Ligand SMILES: Nc1ncnc2c1ncn2[C@@H]1O[C@H](COP(=O)(O)OP(=O)(O)OP(=O)(O)O)[C@@H](O)[C@H]1O
């Protein structure tokens with residue numbers, strides 16, 4: 001009996017159960033205007049601690065893919081699962097809720113709100129999520145990215161690199177488990193690009209935040225990352 005109990009406990013070893021991905025795209029298709037099919041069946045699983053780099057030429061569909069993965073847009077066919085539940089076609093408000101709790105998004109053009117200060121921009125997702133102690137948390141994030149003394153400046157009064165770092169801070173504001181970063185280094189010089197990548201790598205390595213990072217031209221140095229290429233509407237290993 002003892003032997004049997006031992007074997008049963010091994011069979012139920014929780015470490016052997018496959019983890020449910022935080023975010024999963026299953027055979028996702030996206031067609032604009034009922035005719036231009038940009039994604040032809042994209043499948044991708046993002047697990048805790050993953051770093052996934054997605055390269056692709058201009059117009060290959062990187063932004064489309066991240067918008068669908070980030071619940072900002074809906075797939076035409078296929079599923080987007082968050083924690084194993086289909087969230088891709090929930091109503092806008094429900095998708096926004098899931099997004100606020102799970103996903104941090106870095107837009108291709110940073111998308112900071114010009115009328116708000118850097119601090120207010122970082123606090124915005126926290127406000128939407130009704131997070132507590134948000135000013136303290138936002139100031140900590142700004143300090144982490146060397147922006148503490150720019151808290152009261154508007155985005156226009158920051159350098160391009162500082163704006164992207166502020167966008168990293170905002171993407172991390174609600175403690176997301178996954179950050180989707182849409183070419184956040186495209187408009188930066190090499191030094192600033194390295195800063196932004198280090199910031200995202202730090203979040204990945206030190207906090208276990210999964211990162212999906214899209215880019216199109218320059219080589220991105222990120223040892224250990226999984227690399228995929230978006231081509232002809234599908235994701236292929238590099
Ligand atoms: N809202 C839209 N309506 C119609 N077509 C769109 C829309 N958004 C994107 N597209 C088209 O979908 C294709 C993929 O665009 P997308 O922005 O996803 O590419 P990308 O890889 O992000 O490009 P880039 O590197 O220039 O940012 C393009 O041909 C584009 O014209």
Ligand SMILES: [Mg+2]
Nearest residue numbers: 062063108182
């Ligand atoms: Mg794009």
